[in-house]
Amino acid sequence: MNALGRPVEGIPFREGRTQGFARGRFHDLAYVDWGDPDNPHVVVCVHGLSRQGRDFDALAQALVGLGYRVVCPDLPGRGRSGWLTDPELYALPQYVRDMATLLAHLRVEQIDWVGTSLGGLVGMMLAGAENTPVRRLVINDIGPFLPWAPLRAIGTRLREAPPHHHSLATAERRLRTALASFGPLTDAQWRHLTEHSFYPERGGGWRPHYDPNIGVPFAPGRVYNVSMWRDWEAVRCPVLLLRGAESDLLRADTARQMTEQGPKAKLVEIPGCGHAPALLDPDQIRIVTDWLGPAA
Template identity: 40%
Template sequence: MSAAAFRSASPEALPRLDYVACASLAGFHRMAYWEWGDPDNDKVLLCVHGLTRTGRDFDQLARVLQRDFRVVCPDVVGRGRSDWLADPAGYVVPQYVADMVTLIARLRPATLNWVGTSMGGLIGLALAGALIASPATRPARGAWGLGSAPDVPLGRMVFNDIGPALDADGLARIATYVGEDRRFGSFQEAVDYVHSRSMGFGPHDAATWEDLTRFAVHEQNGQWIKHYDLRMAQPFGAQTPETLVAAEQMLWQAWDHLPVSALILRGQQSDILSAATLEQMLARNPRARGLQFAGVGHAPTLRSADQIAAVRDFLLSA
């Protein structure tokens, strides 16, 4: 289908589901990804979700942006339709970055833009940092399978309620439920649970909370269970103050040298990205701009008209 045909597509259009084979120290696994827009469009927007979410979180945003981009929304390994890792120690950002590199090689972008919510923003920043740290080995278009063309240019990046420094209170809150084995007797019970655990998403009507739950659980033997591998809580809970400090230092270095324009979105009540960290990010990188949303914590869902407009305007501005 041509780009023109996609521009006239129904707003209720559904994404295409595909898979890419990725490698870890324990073997191979498949990562699922949801794709919107013209598959021949080499202007790619990669949208990466938060810790316990899926690529379908970006449905509303993708329906709008598919007119301008090939929008790709992966289910990070261990979530959604993707495989689970044989070794849960692999549920860490370096493995996620490696998987994204494999996906990018499949997509063959001429321009790669990024929207990352929470963990998805950390993955994007770590990926950018790896490219910055190793300019001699920076992936050329040939590395993506496009022959001896120039380097793939990294386009604009959106960091949704995330930065190099993470607030301890927010991390502690997430730790209370990420490995929690909850089973629900009905879909409505699951909706109520997601609502109670995700108040930071901001105010939404009942239909939206149902939609936010639809891909966060699946039915198994008459019960509704979480879509992700609960073992991912093991490396999350094993972080020490020393490893957190080291990771923060590397992320700040990547942020300070980020070579592209960036938009930082923040919920004004966020317990992950503090107002002070946002201010510091803006001070340390002149290519960045920030925008806050009232009545929202961690994290904006990018479903409301004002949030979608903010992302679209930034990505498409001159």
């Protein structure tokens, strides 16, 4: 991966697709697939609430260099995946079912999982299931206790996001504000995120890549503290926990508890970031690659 986040020549890159199912209707599940498709050493990288799989381009290519195949899906309602007809389905149970469907589609016996925010919660639930294929788990700035105030703020940002931008330049300015907690990024990195966060409209201009209804579960009056400690205690695999040092969603005391309970995660705090570190910076990527190591 070069400094602009562009694919490096010689690293295979494919766009894949399978189907999920919800309430009597199938929907597309899109993913980006890096590396040798026959490689049994697979890392699955899953994004946060309003993001998509291309956030992991830089990490994916670093992992391919260590001998892995890397699969980066778009959760339903995001990116190239289909939208759900019932907004109430935009919740963890459906996401977990869809990612289980994807894993079956990939036909691999074991995976390592990297999940940012919502993607970390999905990984936690899959890793805690009986007969799980998850061998190792990297959780980026999320935990089994979610305080209501930052959840409400996330919902507010989703509801207030403009549905249309006249240019990519105005879209990028909005993105830089909305995702400021990702930490310091280069202009090239912001442009990479922008190019995959907005899609051109037929009549001109650009729209966000996601279904606005993903914010319905965060509507006023529906957001409370969330406790998932039982799910955390069910995880048995090794866990690397990343925390933005200024994160309000993964509190310092919650992160500390995660190192003491359940799988007893290894904690690494990343300075200069809130929720959640973008995993675009080489030093952040190195934290993940050093922990996973070369594919065995």
